[in-house]
Amino acid sequence: MRHxxxxxxxxxxxxxxxxxxxxxxxxPGYSAAGLYDLANAYxxxxxxxxxxxxxxxxSLLAPNDPDIEFNLRYVLQSRRLPLEPRGRMAxxxxxxxxxxxxxxxxxxxxxxxxSLLGGRRTARYRWLRRGALLAGILLVGLTVGNAVLxxxxxxxxxxxxxxxxxxxxxxxxxxxxxVLPEAAIxxxxxxxxxxxxxxxxxxxxxxxxxxxxxxxxxxx
Amino acid sequence: xxxxxxxxxRLGMAAAFLLALPVQGGTPVVNATxxxxxxxxxxSARLTISRLGTSLESVKLPVVPGLExxxxxxxxxxxxxxxxxxxxxxxxxxxxxxxxxxxxIPALTPRSQPLVLRxxxxxxAGPLRGPGGAVAGAPGAAPAGTGEPGAAxxxxxxxxxxxLRLSGPKGEIYVGESVPISIELGLRAxxxxxxxxxxxxxxxxxxxxxxxxxxxxxxxxxxxxxxVLLTWRxxxxxxxxxxxxxxxxxxxxxRVTARPLRESLLEDQLGDxxxxxxxxxxxxxxxxxxxxxxxxxxxxLPADGRPAGFSGAVGTFEISSDxxxxxxxxxxxxxxxxxxxxxxNFDRVDSAMLAHLDQWKTYPPKSSFHAxxxxxxxxxxxxEQPVIASNAGAQTLPGLTFSYFDPSTGRYQTARSAPLRxxxxxxxxxxxxxxxxxxxxxxxxxxxxxxxxxxxxHVAAPRFVASLVPPYLQxxxxxxxxxxxxxxxxxxxMIRRSASDPDARPGGRALSRAAARALGxxxxxxxxxxxxxxxxxxxxxxxxxxxxxxxxAEATAQRAQGREGGPQYGPDREEIRxxxxxxxxxxxxxxxxxxxxxxxxxxxxxxxxxxEGTR
Numbered sequence: 122m123r124h125x126x127x128x129x130x131x132x133x134x135x136x137x138x139x140x141x142x143x144x145x146x147x148x149p150g151y152s153a154a155g156l157y158d159l160a161n162a163y164x165x166x167x168x169x170x171x172x173x174x175x176x177x178x179x180s181l182l183a184p185n186d187p188d189i190e191f192n193l194r195y196v197l198q199s200r201r202l203p204l205e206p207r208g209r210m211a212x213x214x215x216x217x218x219x220x221x222x223x224x225x226x227x228x229x230x231x232x233x234x235x236s237l238l239g240g241r242r243t244a245r246y247r248w249l250r251r252g253a254l255l256a257g258i259l260l261v262g263l264t265v266g267n268a269v270l271x272x273x274x275x276x277x278x279x280x281x282x283x284x285x286x287x288x289x290x291x292x293x294x295x296x297x298x299x300v301l302p303e304a305a306i307x308x309x310x311x312x313x314x315x316x317x318x319x320x321x322x323x324x325x326x327x328x329x330x331x332x333x334x335x336x337x338x339x340x341x
Numbered sequence: 342x343x344x345x346x347x348x349x350x351r352l353g354m355a356a357a358f359l360l361a362l363p364v365q366g367g368t369p370v371v372n373a374t375x376x377x378x379x380x381x382x383x384x385s386a387r388l389t390i391s392r393l394g395t396s397l398e399s400v401k402l403p404v405v406p407g408l409e410x411x412x413x414x415x416x417x418x419x420x421x422x423x424x425x426x427x428x429x430x431x432x433x434x435x436x437x438x439x440x441x442x443x444x445x446i447p448a449l450t451p452r453s454q455p456l457v458l459r460x461x462x463x464x465x466a467g468p469l470r471g472p473g474g475a476v477a478g479a480p481g482a483a484p485a486g487t488g489e490p491g492a493a494x495x496x497x498x499x500x501x502x503x504x505l506r507l508s509g510p511k512g513e514i515y516v517g518e519s520v521p522i523s524i525e526l527g528l529r530a531x532x533x534x535x536x537x538x539x540x541x542x543x544x545x546x547x548x549x550x551x552x553x554x555x556x557x558x559x560x561x562x563x564x565x566x567x568x569v570l571l572t573w574r575x576x577x578x579x580x581x582x583x584x585x586x587x588x589x590x591x592x593x594x595x596r597v598t599a600r601p602l603r604e605s606l607l608e609d610q611l612g613d614x615x616x617x618x619x620x621x622x623x624x625x626x627x628x629x630x631x632x633x634x635x636x637x638x639x640x641x642l643p644a645d646g647r648p649a650g651f652s653g654a655v656g657t658f659e660i661s662s663d664x665x666x667x668x669x670x671x672x673x674x675x676x677x678x679x680x681x682x683x684x685x686n687f688d689r690v691d692s693a694m695l696a697h698l699d700q701w702k703t704y705p706p707k708s709s710f711h712a713x714x715x716x717x718x719x720x721x722x723x724x725e726q727p728v729i730a731s732n733a734g735a736q737t738l739p740g741l742t743f744s745y746f747d748p749s750t751g752r753y754q755t756a757r758s759a760p761l762r763x764x765x766x767x768x769x770x771x772x773x774x775x776x777x778x779x780x781x782x783x784x785x786x787x788x789x790x791x792x793x794x795x796x797x798x799h800v801a802a803p804r805f806v807a808s809l810v811p812p813y814l815q816x817x818x819x820x821x822x823x824x825x826x827x828x829x830x831x832x833x834x835m836i837r838r839s840a841s842d843p844d845a846r847p848g849g850r851a852l853s854r855a856a857a858r859a860l861g862x863x864x865x866x867x868x869x870x871x872x873x874x875x876x877x878x879x880x881x882x883x884x885x886x887x888x889x890x891x892x893x894a895e896a897t898a899q900r901a902q903g904r905e906g907g908p909q910y911g912p913d914r915e916e917i918r919x920x921x922x923x924x925x926x927x928x929x930x931x932x933x934x935x936x937x938x939x940x941x942x943x944x945x946x947x948x949x950x951x952x953e954g955t956r
Contacts, residue, residue, distance in 0.1 A: 152803030161798050181809050188796040195794050219811030226813055227821055234829035241836050264813055271811060292704060293674045293727040315672065315702050315729050332672025332729075338809045 153183035169304035170281035177337045184215040214266040222267045229260025278334040280305045287327035291316035298327045379459040388434040409437040502529040505632040518655040519686040524573040537592040546585040550576040551716040579639030590631040596623040648744035656685015662758035682721040694726045702729040730765040856950045867939035873927045880924035
């Protein structure tokens with residue numbers, strides 16, 4: 122009786138934590154459609170930096186939306202900026218939205234655990250248990266792969282000014298190495314006060330003013 | 342005095358010459374005199390060699406290290422000796438020492454005496470300070486001294502060839518205070534051939550700052566003689582408090598003549614340097630000219646009332662400030678400028694401007710100086726400080742302050758600028774984030790078709806999420822996998838424990854309760870002294886505990902209860918067999934055994950039940 126009570130309390134607690142982990146629907150938050158429409162508006166207004174930024178944000182929520190990908194590519198090509206192509210594996214791993222991938226990973230964990238416990242409890246249904254274990258591992262792997270794929274994108278920023286000087290040191294008086302064009306996508310390596318250490322797709326690194334950049338994932 | 346001494350020496354030598362004349366016989370009679378016998382470095386002495394006859398070829402000039410011999414005159418004149426007129430040849434040699442010391446000029450003939458020349462170190466005044474207006478270094482020049490002020494009010498060097506004048510310093514100055522001065526060097530045209538260096542302050546009590554490299558050049562007539570005036574401007578500063586003597590000096594190269602003073606006077610009358618050089622032989626000479634000495638008192642800055650931000654600026658200053666641009670976005674750098682203008686020691690003008698300011702990110706300022714004169718005494722120093730506003734809205738930058746010491750009032754002053762207002766708009770990134778809900782709600786226009794190659798907007802109802810970060814990377818969501826792990830680990834432990842728990846085995850819990858009840862009945866029979874009941878209950882309890890096969894009766898009983906299999910014998914086999922025998926005897930004979938140790942049999946049965954329960 123005592124063990125049943127403990128097990129029940131644990132399941133209830135897990136459900137509560139899972140509910141807290143879900144985004145709060147009452148918050149205004151972000152939506153893929155809203156970000157996409159906002160990006161379109163910026164693109165039409167001649168602000169490619171903000172357009173690319175919002176396309177990138179929309180693609181985080183809807184990675185397989187063809188309109189987002191098409192318009193993002195269109196704006197970058199109009200600015201003669203490169204867009205890194207995605208491979209098959211990347212497309213496969215990002216086929217599902219990150220929200221769904223999160224719960225798929227949880228389901229995979231549950232399946233793996235249940236199959237292991239079942240094997241401990243009884244020796245029957247051996248092939249069924251092995252199949253469930255493999256399926257659970259695949260689901261967890263899908264989540265991990267999605268995280269690995271998205272991790273660099275979570276540390277990207279878009280140049281939102283007409284010209285963003287990249288300096289050798291994180292001070293306004295530092296000498297400028299290069300000047301990034303608007304809508305260029307860079308990787309953020311570190312931050313120091315009002316400056317961000319960025320790395321371009323060509324491998325050049327330097328310090329850019331934070332006011333000239335907008336992170337794809339807003340910093341809290 | 343030197344002239345009189347020279348005459349005496351000359352007469353003495355002539356007398357010796359006459360006395361020695363009969364003795365010399367056929368050997369040439371050569372006499373040498375040195376005048377003067379004591380000079381300073383930079384001066385020259387005159388060596389006069391006389392010989393009876395008209396030939397001086399046999400006389401060779403001596404060689405003395407540190408002395409330079411140069412023939413400047415050769416002449417013949419009659420000498421009257423004992424009433425007889427004899428021809429004599431006179432050779433005048435200029436002797437110029439290179440270093441101080443005592444030099445011995447060897448005898449020119451075996452019978453003559455060596456000459457001694459004492460050379461003192463240069464006293465700084467050089468040969469230009471000889472009285473009488475002769476060019477320094479000329480024969481017969483007097484010891485160095487200070488010349489008298491000329492008709493033009495300048496303190497001329499003794500020979501009138503140059504003067505150095507310092508003007509500007511006042512009697513009392515403060516340490517660190519910059520005092521503009523001018524240094525005027527007057528050069529007699531044709532006499533001073535070159536200026537070999539910039540004027541420098543004697544001693545180490547003062548410093549000259551920003552001395553102009555190219556002096557202003559002009560011409561001036563002083564006492565009827567043409568002079569070239571070179572004027573330097575500079576800033577003088579005392580480096581420590583105290584009373585000090587101030588003078589400046591400049592190295593020069595002048596042309597000196599070896600002719601006597603009376604002959605040099607004739608050269609001066611010629612006026613033209615070319616004629617002077619043509620008439621009289623001159624040689625270049627390096628000398629150092631020094632200005633008259635000023636007495637200055639340097640006072641330390643007062644310690645009372647010294648502001649906290651005082652950086653050592655001494656002078657008269659005023660400040661102003663501005664910021665550009667006046668409107669900017671949050672995160673954009675602004676440039677805050679403070680202009681300090683006036684006169685004083687701008688090298689000590691410094692300011693940290695706004696070191697710490699809420700809602701602003703400040704950086705160390707940099708400064709630049711724009712002089713309004715050649716010596717940097719007056720000008721404007723501009724401090725530029727990058728500042729970045731972190732919040733949007735109308736912001737006010739506080740006024741700036743600058744503290745300095747005003748030597749005219751003898752007090753510290755603090756200049757203040759007015760506060761500056763700037764308007765900071767939200768940054769572009771923040772504005773984009775704020776526009777997301779509005780765009781999601783309102784900008785989804787179905788009619789907005791593809792424009793310029795873009796695909797149209799989406800009209801589907803948006804689904805909002807709180808964060809762009811995937812849920813599996815959010816901290817709250819990341820607590821689920823560990824909790825699941827704990828859950829399954831707990832399940833694992835529960836299964837494992839149930840496998841080893843006797844109560845959890847089928848019938849185990851019921852067995853335990855029945856055994857407890859049997860033991861209770863055994864104890865009750867023991868208390869009542871009912872041996873038959875005690876043995877019967879003990880036999881029943883052992884049968885419940887497990888197979889303890891001892892005999893046909895027990896085997897039959899166990900088979901009847903369906904408990905075959907398993908271990909048939911335990912470690913207390915004989916005792917249990919004996920107990921079964923007693924119980925069978927009591928049951929089938931109807932007579933109870935005589936003496937039964939209730940406690941011992943109870944303990945055996947309890948041990949048997951416990952050992953069966955932990956198996």
